[in-house]
Amino acid sequence: MRLEPIANPSAARRLGLPALAIAATAALGMILAAAAGADPLATLGLIVKGAAGSKLAALETLNRATPLIFTGLAVAVAFRARLWNIGAEAQLYAGALVTVLLGTGALPLPQPVLLPVLALAAMAAGALVLLGPVILKTRFGVDEVVTTLLLNFVMLLFVSMLLEGVLKDPMGMGWPKSAPLIPEARLPRIVTGLRLHWGFALALIAAVLIWLVQNRTTLGYRMRAVGLNAEAARFAGIPVNRVLIQTAILSGGLAALAGFSEVAGLKGNLTLDLSPGFGYTGIVVAMLAMLNPLGVVVAALFVAGIQTGADSMSRAAGVPTYLADLLLAAALLFMVLAMRLTRYRVRAG
Amino acid sequence: MSAIWDILITTSFWVAMIRIASPLIFATLGELICERAGVLNLGIEGIMVAGAFTGWFTVYLGGDLWLGVLVAMLTGMAFGVIHATLTVPFGLSQHVVGLGVTMLASASAYFTYRLALPQVTDPPRIVPFQPWPVPGLSEIPLIGPALFQQTPLTYLAYGAAILVALVLYRTPMGLAVRAAGENPQAVAAQGLSVTAVRMGAVIVGSGLMGIGGAFLTLSAFSSFFFEMVNGRGWICIALVVFGAWNAGKAVLGAILFAAFDALQIRLQQTPLGAQVPYQVFLMLPYVLSIAALVAMSRRASVPAALMTPFNRGER
Amino acid sequence: QSPIKVAGIYTVPVEQQWVSRLHLAAEAAKEQGMIEYTFAENTANTDYPRVMREYAEAGTQLIMGEIFGVEQEAREVAPDYPETAFLLGSSLPPDAGIANLSVFDNYIQDASFLSGIIAGAMTKSGKIGMVGGFPIPEVNRLMNAFMAGVRETRPDATFQISFIGSWFDPPKAKETAFAMIEAGADVMYAERFGVSDAAKEKGVLAIGNVIDTQKDYPDTVVASALWNFSPTLAAALEKVTAGTFAAEDYGIYSTMPKGGCSLAPLGTFEGKVPGEAMTLVAEREAAIKDGSFKVEVNDAEPKAS
């Protein structure tokens, strides 16, 4: 078989196939729920209910999407320039680390000043973490897929070391966690009582800004040029290495914002399990969005919705929690396939 | 650094090194085959989890140990089929499919495990492969016990390494795989199907990853645990790069990485270990891997078409 | 009387030893018809507060689990659901302001201490190996108590201590244990799965922790310090039924006088442990129970010696 591009896919195709992907996921969910002894017909409703069926559910979905928007943007920016940043997880932790280093009393500043300072400092730290692999790539040609991936483990161990050492909360009764942020360092909640915080708004703003950067600025243009053909870009006078470094700063900074937002908006302190793989899921989000920053928002909401919805369903239906991850993975694979088929037709031969 | 020297002269260090390396050898070879054909397989971590589970579960249900190995391999191949179908003929992003397969495979294993064994707080055990000293060879000092006092699965790892190297460099099939990762047009122009070659490589490679996972439950340990693969798959991706996409060097890399691991475990027991945070020791293999990558960096050896999908009739 | 609706929220799979004790106690209560029990395992800390709310909104009367990583957020959830009782593993003391949130932890240092006495009596080399997951208080305090127990019978004992940075990597725990045995350890403190396997393969002894695994290693596991969560759960259920649930520290229900912990029966090692040691164990046990002897609670990361 081979794929043949479709010049102008019909609306039916563009909407129908993703709908089919969701239907396929739902069907799989029903089959597996039935296998686990639950009522298959109820599962669907329970997923929707868990993702958006109440104020709590909807806000929690937005909440779960927040770090995914940041890491998704980080990956989208990097992948555009063909910088394979698999290390958003490490950059996220770097941002979180700096947030607690400076936000637990070291900087006695008023909130409107402190928050931007923390965000920028976190971004700088994330950028720094990605700069290492990028310099190894531009200087020595070391494959960044591997270095960024390995740095995730190193960073996690480093955070663990600090949390069990100098950063350990003296009031924490020994559990490896940092001291809480001072109130001035906290991102306020959007809805009182529930934990959706201004980090979500920040994520939306970031998505719009990155869209503008990619489509309206010379930097975005250069990043795409470098990603599509570095040799031609270099020939045309574009400083390829500098663009890669700028990309790294932007990408690492965005991933670090996820850490900043989770700590300052949600947790209030740093633990080793701050991120259940947001850095990796960011890759999925970015690719689902086809690297479009605004698409990242939609993709993050989709992923977060499936995640919270299926998780909530697994509890309500009394099936093993792992069904949620399974359905998320299936939804993702079905969806990328559906999106490919909106633009390509399968031909025999 | 006499502490290191003291460790290096113990037989048990060398035995541990090969034991730790064994699962990595399988999975690294698997990843290597995929990448030589042009497909980055980030599904490795989850495929190892699935192999670890099904291999163990087969034996738990009463199957023979070797049947467990076979089932683990078939499990790996099944996920390989998913990965290959999506990345090769459909040409989807190898990053997203790889991570998706990792999620799918591990979640499937966990889900099935929990369905089958809902109420275990103490995971059931099987009788795993036992060390099987090779008569004669295992008596050679130092090397003998290290190489030849292992379980049969480790010997299978040696066999896999030799077989993969032979196939890659000495057979038409291996030639086709290597060419598919370098320039798929060259493969197509010689009348071969790039799709078939790449899919075959991904499926076979994933089968090896499944066995790598099963090593953990059938040889290194005797029960299945959530999260027990614990990043070993990601390490193997680094090892392929470290080995410059060359089977022999990648296996050596796996052994070297295992040596670092065996060493750091032992260093923790020395007086030094009491002073330095344990995380520093755990970091050691990763940091040294990065350092080794820098030392070995040679861009030229990357398969040129790695991560580039091939679609006939489109340029 | 209808059974109480109980839900467990665990951040790890129920195979993890600490959590398994909660889970088993709840299962036992369910068997007895006292409760309706459901649980969510492997819940990321990020999701923990949401799952608390979901269970609470579903009318759950008692929610149990562990909030070591989400202390602050969990404490924000509880006041929104005054009808629900929260019984949560936590490092922090209870907060009088949050009346429906009680805390507990595995204060089983008494049993660990006793198991240390036996270990000290059984080691020939005087070298003891200890493999842990992470140096958190729940692990540290038991290791420290164990070491204190060892010194009762073997004052010159030395300890090798390693943390593998994971709750679930038995192959790695096993490798670490191998290294310790090679370095001379002949009794292993088995905080993680995998350690007893190494001991068994190398023909040395192991001391269990939190759970009893002697049936799997009849010639290896000498004694184990067991945590029994049932007294804690029973106390909480009683107060839920009576409508008197309040902010309290249930840690005491894990202690030996309350039956929250015990030394596992010697089983296959009956008669193989030196008599003096068993006498000492009996003596200390009695003293602990009548309050005349207190095992020190030391949550600091233990250091090798």
Next chain:
Amino acid sequence: MTSGADNTPPALRLRGITKRFGPLVANDDIDLDLNRGEILALLGENGAGKTTLMNILFGQYTADQGGIEVDGQPLPPGNPRAALAAGLGMVHQHFTLAENLTVLDNILLGTRSLWSAGLGRRAARARLAQLGADYGLSVDPDRRIRSLSVGERQRVEILKALWRDARILILDEPTAVLTPQESQALFATLRRAVAQGMSIIFISHKLNEVTAVSDRVAVLRHGRKVAEIATRDTDRHRLAALMVGAEIAAPDIAPHPSGPAILRLDRVSTETGHGTPLREATLDLCASQITGLAGVSGNGQAALAGLIGGSIRATSGRMTIEGAAPAAWSPRAALDAGVARIPEDRHATGTIADFSLTENAVLESHAAPPFSRRGILDHAAARAFTEGLIKAYDIRCPGPDARIRLLSGGNMQKLVLGRALAPDPRIVVANQPVRGLDIGAVGFVQRQLIAARDRGAAVLLISEDLDEIMALSDVIHVIAGGRISPPFPRGTMSAAEIGLWMAGHGFDHAA
């Protein structure tokens, strides 16, 4: 020539081949016969459908209509394996070799069942040596493709076909990237092959080659076959007219007074690692003058173009532009100094295939007004600029927003040329600017270079085509082994004399 007797079928017969890409009809009802033992030249403008037709023949594309017969037997469509088995061999326009493999392995790829145990390298080596001797195609079987020159790679491609006992050989623009010597060697090989009964289809834009080598010529225009004639019954002018549909006049070059030297190289040597480096090269590029650089490719042309273009550094000697040595030298600095570059490889270096025409048009100038201000792009300005280029250079394309990969080589080159010449550069470095272009496009590009000269630019024309150099250049230098000859003003040297310099002889006498 042994054209087939009436009762034996031709070696190859195409009947009514039609192929559409969306709305575009790339091949329109094409009939074509290839007789045994003949060389058929296939001619046509860029984008006329030649490569498409050959890809259909070889099974890489499937025709929408029509059928193919080999020796009277129908060939299953869309199956390269069947085509190979039927005795077809193809040397693609862009080589299909795996660079990390050896020559031998590239040849053996796919020749045995994938399930067989060994490759039979030993026996293969012997047979390869024999084939090499038979056809005059010697190449070391154990070299990696990466280390081979273009000519050597092409030999490997032909050997791949010969290895499979191909009886029909298709060569798609085989000489586009060859040096004249390599082309001559290729023709010698082809003649031997035909003598052994092979039938050949040969695609080229170089009409002198076509008339010299082929027995028959078929001409495609806009996907249709417009002519099929015996070579001896036609000539270059008629063929050109058939291809383009009109008479083509060679660009006429009026003499023009040249100005002062703008760029001077004074005994410059360059760093190694980019092919042959320059060795103490001395050269002046003067205003209003076309300086032709003759030489066999691989003798330092890339280093010279890279040096002036800013991508390669000098290790010794002095380069001055209007008397001053530039401080930091980079592609950016070169552009700012008024150097326009037309790169050798428009696909890999000149354009970004997935960028639109507009994005490609501002690749060198996007960072300055009017295309951007303070880092913000002005799309409208870029688009307007591109529309201007499309008009001025007659770039045939769907529009300024189409991806440039959809353009034919000639049209792509026009955009590269327009982009380079738009800022009215003082220096123009044109490296093989007409490679692979059809004669219409060739004339167009050459006229633009002359126009740039007439506007006062110093033009450096690097080409392997001696005829082109002799026709266009006001002054000629020869490059060989990284050394550059003294200047020879127009008309002072014969082709033969320049050829001697190209072979490196003149240098020794001069030194």
